[in-house]
Each structure stands twice: as structure tokens, then as C-alpha cells.
Amino acid sequence: SSTPVEAMLADDTPETLQALKAGLGVAMGRTLIELGASDPAKGSVVSVLPLPLSEADDLSLERPTLFDLVLVDGMCVAIKRETGEETPLPDVPCRPV
Numbered sequence: 001s002s003t004p005v006e007a008m009l010a011d012d013t014p015e016t017l018q019a020l021k022a023g024l025g026v027a028m029g030r031t032l033i034e035l036g037a038s039d040p041a042k043g044s045v046v047s048v049l050p051l052p053l054s055e056a057d058d059l060s061l062e063r064p065t066l067f068d069l070v071l072v073d074g075m076c077v078a079i080k081r082e083t084g085e086e087t088p089l090p091d092v093p094c095r096p097v
Helices: 014-028
Strands: 005-009 045-048 065-072 075-080 086-088 094-096
Touching: 005 014, 014 045, 014 065, 014 075, 014 086, 065 094
Parallel strands: none
Antiparallel strands: 005 065, 005 094, 045 065, 065 075, 075 086
16 A cells, blocks of 8 residues: 555535545544534645534533545545544545645
């Protein structure tokens, strides 16, 4: 296998962002994925915001979950920064940064 190359989204169309969210949902084991402020079409880091809390819990210390996008053998892969766990994103068009 080839060395992973730092990657970013090839475009930021709704279809691409939907595919990215679907793939990250698999990685995180949940369906609700809200992307953070970073723009994945301008850099290789994608942040996923914590699940919204009830109003009573507004002092949550949850941090966004960070993923690094890389290309491996031409396929976009999200690597969870905390764990190094890799999730292939076959439906997400990526290009080298």
C-alpha cells in the first residue's frame, strides 16, 4: 500500500458534504453529524461537533472530534486523531492538499 497523502475535499458541493457526513457517521457510530467551523475543502482537518445537549447541560466539556483526511491508493480516508482509527470514504472525492 502507498504512503497516505494529506488530502482535502475536491469540492464542497452538498453531495460531497453529505457523503463526508455519512462516512464520519460510520466512524463515530452515530447518524447526526454536524461539521465544525473548519472548511474541509480548504484543508485536511475535519471537525465533528459533539452531539447537542439538553439546555440543562450547557456546560459540557465535550470537544469536537478531529479527523485528518488522507488519500490512500486514491481513496479518501478519515483518520480519527485521538485513536488513529481509519475510516475509508469511498464516496467522497478528495485531492492532495
